Amino acid sequence: MIASFLVNNLWVLLAGLLVFTMTIAVGLLEVGELGEMFSFSLLKTTFMTGAAVVIMAAVGFNVAFAPTWNGLLGNPGYAAGFFLGGFSSGSANPVSDVWWSVQSQGLTLGTYFLFETAFAAVTLALVGVVFLRKVKLKAIGLYTILYFLIIWNLPAAWIWNPSGWLANLGMVDFAGGLVVHGAAGAAGMGVVVQIWREERARGAKTSPQVPIRIQPSWLTLAILLLWVGWFGFNPGSVLQFNDEAIVVVLTTFLAASAAFLSLLVSAYLVDGTRPDMLWGTNGILMGLIIITPLAGFVSPGSAILLGLLGGPLFLGAEKIFARFRWYSDPVGLFPGHLVGGVFGVAMIAFFSQTQFSTGSGAPGLPDGLLFGGGLSAIHQLGVEMFGVVVVLIVVFVLSFGSMVLIAKLLGGITVPPTEGASEPGPTPIAVSVSHPMAAGPPALVSIDGR
Secondary structure: OHHHHHHHHHHHHHHHHHHHHHHHHHHHHHHHHHOHHHOHHHHHHHHHHHHHHHHHHHHHHHHHHOOEEOOOEEOOOOOOOHHHHOOOOOOOOHHHOEOHHHOOOOOEHHHHHHHHHHHHHHHHHHHHHHOOOOEOHHHHHHHHHHHHHHHOHHHHHHHHOOOOHHHHHOOOOOOOHHHHHHHHHHHHHHHHHHHHHHHHHOOOOOOOOOOOOOOHHHHHHHHHHHHHHHHHHOHHHHOOOOHHHHHHHHHHHHHHHHHHHHHHHHHHHHHOOOOOHHHHHHHHHHHHHHHHHHOOOOOHHHHHHHHHHHHHHHHHHHHHHOOOOOOOOOOOHHHHHHHHHHHHHHHHHHHOOHHHHHHHOOOOOOOOHHHOOHHHHHHHHHHHHHHHHHHHHHHHHHHHHHHHHHHHHHOOOEOOHHHHHHOOOOOOOOOOOOOHHHHOOOOOOOOOOO
């Protein structure tokens, strides 16, 4: 038993480190899609990583994962309390004690903290793709504090915390289709609404669009790091090293590969677009996003089918979101993470199989509709969609409200075009564009996790 616990801790620690690389990789993704002049993205995502570790250690982790008050918020003073126990040491050190909700896996507070904090960091990195070079650095800093204190923590406390109220209703989200991707989309929508309010107040008729300027080397490096990082994202979410973790490796990589092929073919058949690295990157990411909420609940065959659906789904969503000109989303937060994450959560009720979900820690999850789940599967669909609606609304309101508050404190969150040089990063730029997706906003790219 002790040996298996040590293996589980090592497995989850390694998975957490892989997830941490994904946050910086999102910055590389922005550089790869938008050009090397967006190197501020690397500072932004590095800052988010450091801030996540400190703020989550201070109180954020407990707010999300300690036993909750009425299923809503975790007790910030539970066990180790603030700052992971502060200066305590010795055999009673709370950091080395097994955390209450993962006792069957034998994970210590230190291990579980690192793993979940990595998810929090990468989720904010996804939200941050809509900051572009428009949002003040001070505003990003203040938003980051609020994000790790409450905005990210609520969905985690409700769904991933076994005492959360949505978890008690029976909702599951294996590695973050909603907690990470969908919620990142909702938070990003709250940000772009405030950006548009300020741009419109300055007389803009449409939001200045940030064009795509592909840097193939950076884009290839970014998707490589993200794809490998997802090895920690999904398989690590089994929270122990067992046979199911290996199955999750397969479902994750199969879905990504199938979506890669699916999007290349879909784009060619619909628009006659020749395959290139941008479409390929978007396909891989869409497959990874879709499989994330159900990677531990489905078979490898189902993963391939889900990946194949990802191509046309992204292409359709990108065309719809590209029609709106009141925001700029060239990295594709909304057609990729928002749409893909919600779609993946919905598919739990169709594709899940108890023989797989049991090994992933969800033995009560019924078989999906496609595998004879019947009324139980329909009920599961209702629970999942109810949770989606509640989380998206709450996260949007909190994100928008946070930005409104920050705007009052700073006199606005955006950098006016004439003042672009005053902040180390958000300086408007003009670049030449040759890629067909540059005509409208979205071109996916980002991440997920649990």
